[in-house]
Amino acid sequence: MPNRSHFNAGHRGMNYLNKNGKKHSSYVDFKVPKKTYHGFFIQDSIKFLKNLPDSSIQLILIDPPYNLDLAVWDTFTNYIGWAKQWLEEVERVLTDNGSFVIFGGYQYQNGKKGDLLEIMHHLRHNSNLLFVNLIIWYYKTGMGAQRFFSNRHEEILWYAKSKKYYFNLDDVRIPFDEKTKKVYRKDKRLNPKSIEKGKNPTNVWEIGRLQGSSTERVGHPTQKPLEVIRRLVRGLSYPGSTVLDFFAGSGTTGRVCIEEDRHSILVDNDKKSLDYFNKHLNNMKLEKFNKNYELLVNPTLKDFLDKLKKL
Numbered sequence: 001m002p003n004r005s006h007f008n009a010g011h012r013g014m015n016y017l018n019k020n021g022k023k024h025s026s027y028v029d030f031k032v033p034k035k036t037y038h039g040f041f042i043q044d045s046i047k048f049l050k051n052l053p054d055s056s057i058q059l060i061l062i063d064p065p066y067n068l069d070l071a072v073w074d075t076f077t078n079y080i081g082w083a084k085q086w087l088e089e090v091e092r093v094l095t096d097n098g099s100f101v102i103f104g105g106y107q108y109q110n111g112k113k114g115d116l117l118e119i120m121h122h123l124r125h126n127s128n129l130l131f132v133n134l135i136i137w138y139y140k141t142g143m144g145a146q147r148f149f150s151n152r153h154e155e156i157l158w159y160a161k162s163k164k165y166y167f168n169l170d171d172v173r174i175p176f177d178e179k180t181k182k183v184y185r186k187d188k189r190l191n192p193k194s195i196e197k198g199k200n201p202t203n204v205w206e207i208g209r210l211q212g213s214s215t216e217r218v219g220h221p222t223q224k225p226l227e228v229i230r231r232l233v234r235g236l237s238y239p240g241s242t243v244l245d246f247f248a249g250s251g252t253t254g255r256v257c258i259e260e261d262r263h264s265i266l267v268d269n270d271k272k273s274l275d276y277f278n279k280h281l282n283n284m285k286l287e288k289f290n291k292n293y294e295l296l297v298n299p300t301l302k303d304f305l306d307k308l309k310k311l
């Protein structure tokens, strides 16, 4: 069967715009802010979300409890009943070009307990969010198994509020090595600009999990690697926009936002999160990462949002 990918209207539309130097309707002409603001709220996320204004967040990036009994916060008798309460708020608080990213898994589940599959099913039937990608985060190390194939991936779901979702592919492309570039430059079918920019990272990401000895580690039991979070923050939000993580854990999302010039709102109901986050900030200092930012711990939401409005 012939390859029909070139008949795809979206693909053809993008090629037309690129060829004619035109911008997609989702294009945002942003300015890199001189300073960014980061609010850390020790609170229950459902309560917190109810107070957030409509259309105020560019990217919601969450790594919620998985219902796998990994910690005291990770066991539910009615997981989807609980999750529905925060899922309801997600669509409302996103900007029209905003995105929602959720980490999770289902590969260990066998008792029909709540998991990411139920969340997917719920969103399909109860929201207008558009499903953009299922990203497979693949890693080479993990537990062995005797009665099934050893698990080596986790899932990341990406939803958008509307078709106008913001996506900056160029900021997350993976550069080709010089040898590959040399070969590709000889291929007349390939666009020379694309060769220089690098390749689309695809929806399978090979990024190592954090090992116990990793210098990134700050002590949170389910801390995510900076590289995974950075690709999402860079691709789906822009400098000066606001990113919300309402299951912040150690605040990995906040650290990436500081480094990438986004504002962030971090929420976790465990006050130990602040200690972890301070370790992240300290690691940034050790790496001589100099950015002008202000961290506000447990401010009133109004005060925090007023700071952003004044910019």
Ligand SMILES: C[S@@+](CC[C@H](N)C(=O)[O-])C[C@H]1O[C@@H](n2cnc3c(N)ncnc32)[C@H](O)[C@@H]1O
Pocket: 043, 044, 045, 046, 063, 064, 065, 073, 220, 222, 223, 224, 225, 246, 247, 248, 249, 250, 251, 252, 253, 267, 268, 269, 270, 273
């Ligand atoms: C999977 S961890 C997030 C880890 C994070 N991605 C990181 O890199 O450190 C989930 C977090 O959700 C928090 N949490 C669980 N239930 C919550 C609730 N109802 N409100 C706010 N935070 C909650 C837990 O305290 C935990 O830190």
